[in-house]
Amino acid sequence: MTEDNKAQADIGLIGLAVMGQNLILNMNDHGFTVACFNRTVSKVDNFLNNEAKGTKIIGAYSVEELVQLLKKPRRIMLLVQAGTAVDNFIQTLIPLIEEGDIIIDGGNSMYKDSIRRAEELEKKGFLYIGTGVSGGEDGARYGPSLMPGGSEKAWEHIKPIFQKIAAQVDGQPCCDWVGPSGSGHFVKMVHNGIEYGDMQLICEVYHIMKDVLKLSNDAIADVFEEWNKGTLDSFLIQITAEILRYKENGRHVVDLIRDSAGQKGTGKWTCIAALEYGVPVTLIGESVFARCLSSLIDERTRASTHLKGPNVQDFDGDKKQFIEYLGQALYASKIISYAQGFMLMREAANQYSWKLNNGSIAFMWRGGCIIRSVFLGNIKTAYDKNESLENLLLDNFFTDAIHKCQQGWRKVVATASIYGVSIPCLSTALAFYDGYRSKRLPANLIQAHRDYFGAHTYEPLENPGTWIHTNWTGHSGNVTASTYQH
Numbered sequence: 223m224t225e226d227n228k229a230q231a232d233i234g235l236i237g238l239a240v241m242g243q244n245l246i247l248n249m250n251d252h253g254f255t256v257a258c259f260n261r262t263v264s265k266v267d268n269f270l271n272n273e274a275k276g277t278k279i280i281g282a283y284s285v286e287e288l289v290q291l292l293k294k295p296r297r298i299m300l301l302v303q304a305g306t307a308v309d310n311f312i313q314t315l316i317p318l319i320e321e322g323d324i325i326i327d328g329g330n331s332m333y334k335d336s337i338r339r340a341e342e343l344e345k346k347g348f349l350y351i352g353t354g355v356s357g358g359e360d361g362a363r364y365g366p367s368l369m370p371g372g373s374e375k376a377w378e379h380i381k382p383i384f385q386k387i388a389a390q391v392d393g394q395p396c397c398d399w400v401g402p403s404g405s406g407h408f409v410k411m412v413h414n415g416i417e418y419g420d421m422q423l424i425c426e427v428y429h430i431m432k433d434v435l436k437l438s439n440d441a442i443a444d445v446f447e448e449w450n451k452g453t454l455d456s457f458l459i460q461i462t463a464e465i466l467r468y469k470e471n472g473r474h475v476v477d478l479i480r481d482s483a484g485q486k487g488t489g490k491w492t493c494i495a496a497l498e499y500g501v502p503v504t505l506i507g508e509s510v511f512a513r514c515l516s517s518l519i520d521e522r523t524r525a526s527t528h529l530k531g532p533n534v535q536d537f538d539g540d541k542k543q544f545i546e547y548l549g550q551a552l553y554a555s556k557i558i559s560y561a562q563g564f565m566l567m568r569e570a571a572n573q574y575s576w577k578l579n580n581g582s583i584a585f586m587w588r589g590g591c592i593i594r595s596v597f598l599g600n601i602k603t604a605y606d607k608n609e610s611l612e613n614l615l616l617d618n619f620f621t622d623a624i625h626k627c628q629q630g631w632r633k634v635v636a637t638a639s640i641y642g643v644s645i646p647c648l649s650t651a652l653a654f655y656d657g658y659r660s661k662r663l664p665a666n667l668i669q670a671h672r673d674y675f676g677a678h679t680y681e682p683l684e685n686p687g688t689w690i691h692t693n694w695t696g697h698s699g700n701v702t703a704s705t706y707q708h
């Protein structure tokens with residue numbers, strides 16, 4: 223066979239961990255011919271003889287062979303561990319591929335790495351895509367949410383495959399072009415941050431139901447199940463109900479799990495980006511810190527015998543009513559979290575001159591991924607109505623929703639505080655809301671402090687854009703400690 227006769231596969235995939243295998247099987251199901259490779263070549267045989275038996279999937283035993291198996295322009299997708307493994311495979315591929323060929327990184331790469339790689343590859347005439355892939359193993363197998371960004375010329379070549387294998391909602395794929403290099407992985411990172419926030423919010427209302435209302439796991443599961451029929455309808459609410467009901471040997475497994483949460487880093491990256499671009503993404507921030515606090519389990523155990531909470535009597539209010547308030551608090555906080563996430567994407571888009579399609583981002587998250595929900599359909603609708611909406615909270619649908627929820631939300635935050643239940647996300651969301659809707663905040667006093675001790679000057683309200691210094695003490699000498707730089 224000549225080399226070109228061998229070129230029969232639509233796409234090549236490197237990395238046969240579960241996500242890789244499942245994406246390959248998904249592509250195969252949709253009629254695409256996939257060639258696959260794993261550095262440990264026994265994995266290739268293993269896959270071909272088991273999961274991939276009877277399919278059109280082709281195994282390659284070297285990167286060279288994989289490249290030769292591909293139709294042009296070649297499409298090569300990496301599903302390997304983020305970091306140096308991606309760089310190493312790119313370096314291996316460079317001498318083997320031709321101008322116009324496309325390398326796609328489907329791992330959880332840091333967006334700045336994707337920007338760097340795209341620049342490097344584009345200079346050499348190759349095309350590069352960094353794509354978010356969400357939905358876990360099941361998503362990869364039966365329809366993930368895909369968030370590709372990078373070399374725009376590559377999009378027409380991967381679109382048919384990506385949009386076919388992605389989750390479909392109302393006949394539409396949860397995959398669209400995100401934007402220039404780095405944007406796909408940035409959007410995926412924000413998705414993961416939002417996922418942290420959604421999970422922590424669910425934990426906080428669970429905590430209140432458990433420790434303030436003293437409901438059983440099954441009763442709490444009933445509440446989540448009920449919520450899953452309304453505006454909160456989402457994958458995470460649904461699995462929460464299932465988890466709370468799950469028993470082994472007559473015991474609820476959820477009660478047997480050590481309360482120390484792990485993390486892999488994408489939540490932290492979201493917070494770092496928020497700090498870097500100066501965007502108040504407070505809810506995701508608190509959700510990451512909540513995991514950090516949870517992991518100080520030994521320290522908490524010692525502190526628990528020293529530090530007292532409030533002295534309160536058992537909850538004697540109307541539980542049914544309060545559960546309704548909890549639902550409102552959860553919903554309102556969720557709106558805040560997504561609004562903050564879109565604020566962060568807006569700022570990153572400004573920094574990198576990306577033009578992000580807000581509505582299609584919401585739709586990419588509508589199905590397939592962990593944060594999939596009916597709610598994301600409402601966000602899509604909001605941006606369809608007004609693509610340049612300044613903030614989600616300003617869309618009529620969400621403004622009304624927040625207005626309807628706020629009374630219950632405030633009662634929940636107050637009650638949890640009175641009962642001494644830690645609710646970092648529910649309360650920071652409310653603090654953000656009250657700050658965001660304030661024409662005037664007390665930062666005038668901060669500016670006065672800074673001018674008093676550091677002569678940093680301030681803008682007079684009546685003359686913004688000009689900067690003045692006040693001689694606050696009226697006595698001689700250097701009260702202005704100009705050596706301080708705060």
Ligand SMILES: *[C@@H]1O[C@H](CO)[C@@H](O)[C@H](O)[C@H]1NC(C)=O
Nearest residue numbers: 236237238239260261265302
């Ligand atoms: C090879 O497959 C294993 C799992 O079977 C996976 O952990 C690894 O990331 C893959 N690596 C490469 C470089 O192909």
Ligand SMILES: *[C@@H]1O[C@H](CO)[C@@H](O)[C@H](O)[C@H]1NC(C)=O
Nearest residue numbers: 568578579580609610611612
């Ligand atoms: C997305 O929304 C932001 C405001 O949140 C806006 O600045 C930006 O232009 C919008 N994107 C597009 C493509 O309209």
Ligand SMILES: *[C@@H]1O[C@H](CO)[C@@H](O)[C@H](O)[C@H]1NC(C)=O
Nearest residue numbers: 607608609610611612613616
């Ligand atoms: C769209 O949103 C922008 C920014 O929030 C606002 O100024 C504009 O009035 C809105 N347009 C419509 C038609 O509502």
Ligand SMILES: *[C@@H]1O[C@H](CO)[C@@H](O)[C@H](O)[C@H]1NC(C)=O
Nearest residue numbers: 693695696697698699700701
């Ligand atoms: C502040 O005002 C006092 C009293 O008028 C004066 O003596 C002093 O020099 C001023 N200090 C500065 C730093 O301008």
Ligand SMILES: *[C@@H]1O[C@H](CO)[C@@H](O)[C@H](O)[C@H]1NC(C)=O
Nearest residue numbers: 698699700701702703704705
């Ligand atoms: C005040 O600070 C200035 C500049 O830092 C210095 O030259 C001056 O000697 C200081 N005056 C007194 C009274 O400390």
